[in-house]
Every structure is written in C-alpha cells, then in structure tokens.
Amino acid sequence: MAINRFYSTKQISRNSFLALGIKCVFISHQQKDKESAKKITDYLIAAGIDVYFDEYDKDLKIHHQSNNPKAVTDAIRTGINNSSHMLVVVSPNTLYSTWVPFEIGYGYDKTDLYALCLKGIPYRGLPEYVRSATIIRDIYDLNNLISRISKVDKEILLQKRMMSDYGNQTNPLRNVMDALINDSYS
Template sequence: MAGINRALASQKTFSESRKIRGVECVFLSHQQQDKEICKKVADYLINAGIDVYFDEYDDDLKLHRQSNNPKGTTTAIRNGINNSSHMLVVVSPNTLFSTWVPFEIGYGYDKTDLGVLCLKGISKGKLPEYVRTAPVIRDIYDLNNLLERLTGKTKELLIETRMMSDHSSYSNPLYEAMDSIINDKY
C-alpha cells in the first residue's frame, strides 16, 4: 500500500487513523528553493509505503505564509512535526540560507527520529553544524536502506514490487538529485 502526504487537507482525517495505528510518517524539512527536488523525495517515500508531511500541500501553512503570519506558520509546522515519527532534513547549498530549517530541527529534535538527506554534491564538510549530530543519508543507497528499515520489507521485495528503484538505476527518480552511492562514506 502506498503512503500518503499527511499535509493534504483531503488526507487529514485518514492520517489521524494511520497515526493511531503507528504508521511511520517522515516530515521533510527543506529550504523552499529545493521544493521540486523534495517533491521527488516525497513521492519516492510515498511510493515505498511511507507517509510524509510535505508542506507544499498544507493549505493552512500556505495561507499563513501568504498573509505573513509567522505565528500561524510556526503552528502549522509544529503540527506537521507533531504528526510525524521521523524528520529528514534535505540539505543542499540553499539550506544554509533557510530561516525555517533550523527552527524545524530544533522543534523536532526530541520529537522525531532525525536524519539528514544530502543532495548531490554535498560533502561532509559542507553540512551545517546544526545537522552534524544526526545520522546522514549520503546517497540513494542509504535512502533505500532507510526505506527497508521503515517498511520492514527487504530492498529486493521493494524493488521487485516497484515500490522503490535500485540505487544505481538511471531510471531512479532521484538519480539526478542524489548520488547513487558514495564509496568513501567514512
């Protein structure tokens, strides 16, 4: 079964029942300039059967941002984090200029299982200090390992049922955004 985006208004009631049943949900923390890449990450997780909170579909959050209401924006973000079991901080060069990513990490640090997802070209030395304490997903291989753990299904089964793509496949939807595998991780 595919996951859902818990930020969608049409999914809010359904997502409450999934939360009660303990279905994992990943909050995607990102800089707004990376929203197209994050949409691909969100779709990849959803296809694997993982719920996400991807803010681009949160109508409350959009309304608060458009009306320049920081209190409402903060409340909407906190609600998204409170309804999530995990947080992936998507790191790109743009992340260094985000005003909201540090807030999201600070708020979600003790509430979620925090991880860092690096986009192409982000070396260890380029990671912002505020994310260096969390486990780092350096490439698609690492992301597929995370999906294996979150779903409780083997990577082979997830690939066979087309719930995820092989990390080295050119047809992987994240191939352009993330490294496929980094051999010198440590």
C-alpha cells in the same frame, strides 16, 4: 498506498498519533530546494511511506503569504507532531534557511532525525546543526532507510518496483542525489 498525512492527521494530538503506530516522514527543506524535495517525497510515497510535505498544506501557504509567523510555526509544529521521522533535505541553500533550523530544533527529540544530502554535498558542506542527525548520503542509503521505516526487505521493495536500485539509470532520484558514495565523512 502511502499518503501525505497533512490531510488525515491535522487535528490529532501527538500522543494519539504515536498510539496509532503510524510511520510518517516530515520533509524539511529550504524553499529553493522544493523541486528536489518533491521528487524525494514522491519516491517515499511510491515506496509506501507516508509523508508530511508542506506543498499540500494550504493553511501553511496562506500563513506564509499573509506573513503570519505564529500561524506558520503552529502549522509546522502540527506537521512534526504528526510525524515519526524527519528527513532534512540538505543543499547549499539550507545554510540560508530561516525555517529548517527551527524544524530540526522542534523535531529533534520528537522524531527520528535524518539529513539527506543532495547531489555533490560534501561533509564540510553540512551545516553544524545538521551533523547530529543520521546522514543519508546517497540513494543506496535512502533505500536502506525506506526498508527500515517500512519494515519491508529492500529486495522485496525493489522486486515490487516500489523503489529503484541505486545503480539504475532510470532511478527518479538520479539527478537529485548521488547513487553511491564509498568514502567516509571522517
């Protein structure tokens, strides 16, 4: 069973975390995209992937509410330090984020960095600081990424219903991401 790793690795050092060999995805997103980010988080957890998602970090919420940027920064750094991968949820709102660029900068050389495009995001809609990441354009790409991270064949994950085929009309991400995009970004 996958979990939100905020609960179990909060006090662990980066080197200790890496030594454990745990695969955990830090979900970076602009607050206006929280609902979409939550659906993506739930999809990853259902597929057996551990995540760090800020919604469950009560300390982070308190620091935001008390307008304590140093403590917010420390909480974000802890989340990234306890993650092997970072998935940046990209929408038009990302352009106005104050924290997503910081998260990408801090996690760039610590995690495997991916940018996940929400439904209808064209390449020209990606902020320049995101274009250096591997782009996850659609549900098909996300399913492939889940298979690579979990080291479980995609067909097995589909058969066990740990994830849903990109073309399935009941896929929980159907309204969040494009199913399959065939044109290239070049």
